Amino acid sequence: MNPDLPKEKIGAGKSGRSFSPGLADSVRYLKGVGPRLGEKLGQKEIFTLADLLLYLPYRYEDRRELKKISRLKPGEKAVTSGKVVASGKSGFRRRPTFSVVIDDGTGALTLKWFRLPGNYLEEKLQKGRMVVASSVARSYDGGLELHHPELEILNEGEDLDSWSFGRIVPVYSLPEGFSQKSFRSLVARAIESCAEQLPELTPREMSAKNNWPLAREAVRNIHFPRADADLKELEEHRTVWHRALYYEEFFVLELALALSRREMVEAPAYLVRAGDRPIQQLRELLGFSLTPAQERVIREISGDLARRRPMHRLLQGDVGSGKTVVALFSALRAISSGLQVAIMAPSEVLAEQHWLVLHRWLDRLGIESGLLTSAIRGDERRQILERTASAQISLLVGTQALIQEKVEFARLGLAIIDEQHRFGVRDRLLLKSKGAASRAPTVGGTGRTPHILVMTATPIPRSLAMTAYGDLDISLLDQMPPGRKPAQTRLLSGKDEKKAWSEIKKRCNLGEQAFVVYPLVEESAKLELQDATRKFEELSAAVFPEFKLGLLHGRLAPEEKERVMEKFRAGQIQVLIATTVIEVGIDVPNATVMVVEHAERFGLSQLHQLRGRVARSAKEAVCFLIAHPPLTDSAKERLQVMTETTDGFKISETDLRLRGPGEFFGTAQSGLPPFRFADLIRDLKELALARNDAFAFADTVDLNRPDLAPLKKELLQKYGKLMHLARVG
Numbered sequence: 001m002n003p004d005l006p007k008e009k010i011g012a013g014k015s016g017r018s019f020s021p022g023l024a025d026s027v028r029y030l031k032g033v034g035p036r037l038g039e040k041l042g043q044k045e046i047f048t049l050a051d052l053l054l055y056l057p058y059r060y061e062d063r064r065e066l067k068k069i070s071r072l073k074p075g076e077k078a079v080t081s082g083k084v085v086a087s088g089k090s091g092f093r094r095r096p097t098f099s100v101v102i103d104d105g106t107g108a109l110t111l112k113w114f115r116l117p118g119n120y121l122e123e124k125l126q127k128g129r130m131v132v133a134s135s136v137a138r139s140y141d142g143g144l145e146l147h148h149p150e151l152e153i154l155n156e157g158e159d160l161d162s163w164s165f166g167r168i169v170p171v172y173s174l175p176e177g178f179s180q181k182s183f184r185s186l187v188a189r190a191i192e193s194c195a196e197q198l199p200e201l202t203p204r205e206m207s208a209k210n211n212w213p214l215a216r217e218a219v220r221n222i223h224f225p226r227a228d229a230d231l232k233e234l235e236e237h238r239t240v241w242h243r244a245l246y247y248e249e250f251f252v253l254e255l256a257l258a259l260s261r262r263e264m265v266e267a268p269a270y271l272v273r274a275g276d277r278p279i280q281q282l283r284e285l286l287g288f289s290l291t292p293a294q295e296r297v298i299r300e301i302s303g304d305l306a307r308r309r310p311m312h313r314l315l316q317g318d319v320g321s322g323k324t325v326v327a328l329f330s331a332l333r334a335i336s337s338g339l340q341v342a343i344m345a346p347s348e349v350l351a352e353q354h355w356l357v358l359h360r361w362l363d364r365l366g367i368e369s370g371l372l373t374s375a376i377r378g379d380e381r382r383q384i385l386e387r388t389a390s391a392q393i394s395l396l397v398g399t400q401a402l403i404q405e406k407v408e409f410a411r412l413g414l415a416i417i418d419e420q421h422r423f424g425v426r427d428r429l430l431l432k433s434k435g436a437a438s439r440a441p442t443v444g445g446t447g448r449t450p451h452i453l454v455m456t457a458t459p460i461p462r463s464l465a466m467t468a469y470g471d472l473d474i475s476l477l478d479q480m481p482p483g484r485k486p487a488q489t490r491l492l493s494g495k496d497e498k499k500a501w502s503e504i505k506k507r508c509n510l511g512e513q514a515f516v517v518y519p520l521v522e523e524s525a526k527l528e529l530q531d532a533t534r535k536f537e538e539l540s541a542a543v544f545p546e547f548k549l550g551l552l553h554g555r556l557a558p559e560e561k562e563r564v565m566e567k568f569r570a571g572q573i574q575v576l577i578a579t580t581v582i583e584v585g586i587d588v589p590n591a592t593v594m595v596v597e598h599a600e601r602f603g604l605s606q607l608h609q610l611r612g613r614v615a616r617s618a619k620e621a622v623c624f625l626i627a628h629p630p631l632t633d634s635a636k637e638r639l640q641v642m643t644e645t646t647d648g649f650k651i652s653e654t655d656l657r658l659r660g661p662g663e664f665f666g667t668a669q670s671g672l673p674p675f676r677f678a679d680l681i682r683d684l685k686e687l688a689l690a691r692n693d694a695f696a697f698a699d700t701v702d703l704n705r706p707d708l709a710p711l712k713k714e715l716l717q718k719y720g721k722l723m724h725l726a727r728v729g
């Protein structure tokens with residue numbers, strides 16, 4: 001009998017009797033985990049036994065067979081074991097090579113560590129110790145060596161344990177205070193104690209349809225795979241056990257999206273029944289004919305608007321594909337049906353831009369529009385608010401402050417959100433919760449929800465279209481207006497920037513215009529970034545004395561920005577030095593050359609947006625990306641992709657892969673909680689499957705079915721508040 005046992009049990013359990021902890025219990029109740037180790041586990045967010053069970057290994061090691069030393073072959077990855085018979089250091093004192101010789105009775109093998117700091121291993125690998133080592137065997141001086149092997153050092157008197165040897169073993173990202181071996185046996189104990197209690201979230205009909213194993217079986221098998229498991233699938237985290245968990249996780253999200261969507265489209269909306277006359281008028285005003293893609297998307301939107309259910313549609317179209325015109329047609333339908341339209345842009349500059357473009361058309365159609373930014377104050381602001389509340393203004397342009405502040409509309413029929421990737425799910429859902437509710441009273445209690453059109457120039461990868469945008473219908477503007485040439489892209493290093501300047505000179509002498517873009521406004525000595533302000537002065541004085549230069553950055557007052565933009569648009573400024581405020585929406589077809597300084601600092605989608613600013617006419621445009629080494633691998637890949645393709649989808653897929661879904665949206669997060677297991681890129685198949693299943697399921701199944709209780713609970717816990725799932729509970 002182990003004399004320590006009673007003490008441990010008192011420390012661990014609630015009584016001296018045998019106590020089997022459950023899923024929700026603290027890991028401290030596990031035998032051998034005291035407060036100290038409990039705290040270490042907490043650093044990895046492992047608090048309960050459920051957390052521990054769901055803490056999956058990140059890789060595996062094939063230890064089904066321990067090779068005898070005599071049977072090792074050079075070049076082969078092998079797991080072998082033996083007793084330490086000798087050890088020693090050689091080479092430089094501060095960075096020595098440490099060698100250990102082990103023997104298993106069939107032969108001897110040298111383990112080597114080069115430039116080994118500290119003497120941790122030296123202390124651990126004393127003579128007589130049993131070790132298991134794994135690495136690629138190399139032949140050296142007639143013998144075999146393992147360099148920097150993975151080690152498992154057995155404590156005195158310890159046997160090889162069956163969780164760690166003679167099987168495919170899991171390898172975890174370890175909390176402090178644990179070895180792979182001790183952590184493995186901890187997981188094994190948690191599995192024995194309560195894997196049975198893991199809730200099954202996937203409805204049984206969906207498990208049956210897709211042949212999924214139970215979640216508890218999946219968890220068991222992911223930690224301790226069967227001997228006949230497929231190693232490659234394991235390494236890729238794509239066994240059926242893994243995939244079942246991904247599916248489950250996606251299913252919960254997709255069900256939430258399906259329910260959220262159902263609630264949205266069940267709300268009453270204004271019926272838009274506009275005659276075709278104003279539309280015809282607008283067509284005549286345009287001076288160009290719409291692309292077939294524009295025609296198609298306008299039809300899709302008109303179809304939505306003619307229903308009594310609110311539209312929730314995402315319009316994707318690359319920079320320059322003509323989204324504004326589509327927005328204008330949609331707005332016109334709503335307006336000529338007696339409704340109001342709000343257009344929201346992600347920044348004040350862009351809101352101003354939109355308004356400038358739109359109100360020219362609207363004025364000619366006799367439609368009153370207004371602009372509301374923070375620069376508009378006092379009397380003017382009051383008037384705009386009043387005229388909006390009384391429906392004199394039919395179209396109001398602004399930033400998202402339009403939804404966040406209490407701007408009252410008399411009859412808000414359509415909300416258009418531009419450049420959605422800056423908004424995130426959360427902001428969009430604000431429209432769902434507040435859109436109708438906060439304004440309905442002023443409409444005389446109609447309680448109607450506005451139709452919503454979201455526009456984005458960042459092509460949304462399929463995985464995000466099914467998640468972060470999963471509650472929206474999608475329209476695609478997959479065609480550019482005729483005569484557009486994609487910009488040529490050239491990569492330059494900092495010392496070659498003269499080439500870019502001379503191209504600018506050439507272009508400006510032909511009457512064309514140029515952008516020079518910088519990443520930051522203020523000088524940051526640390527990052528050694530070139531400051532746009534300083535550069536503006538330098539370029540004006542030394543490089544382009546013959547041209548008129550302008551400076552545009554985020555710190556300028558809005559009127560000042562507008563003045564600069566107007567001059568650039570009118571051709572009074574030839575070279576515009578700017579920070580990324582020009583990233584989206586700036587439309588000056590005569591600008592045909594762009595220089596992006598410190599291109600390595602920009603995100604991929606951002607670069608794509610920027611470049612789009614100079615591919616807006618039939619003129620041959622060129623974009624110089626100036627990179628200043630040293631470049632990270634990711635920066636190299638970004639720049640490489642930019643020179644290889646102008647395909648927005650390709651670019652955003654790469655961007656998503658490089659940055660991950662959270663970052664992809666820029667500072668505004670996607671707004672969705674992260675996945676525990678699934679990976680949007682790797683597990684796209686399960687995502688698509690879960691989406692189809694969940695949307696079908698939502699239409700037919702009563703969530704109050706007793707066996708669905710765990711699913712319902714998880715759904716509400718994770719997404720209830722975010723998605724305002726009012727009617728699930």
Ligand code: ADP
Nearest residue numbers: 288289290291318319320321322323324325481
């Ligand atoms: P984005 O999708 O980037 O918002 P815009 O709506 O700003 O694109 O359109 C870019 C430019 O192309 C604008 O000057 C717009 O007037 C013009 N444009 C839009 N549609 C067409 C078309 N069918 N034919 C020619 N020019 C068009």
Ligand code: MG
Nearest residue numbers: 323324418585
């Ligand atoms: Mg636009």
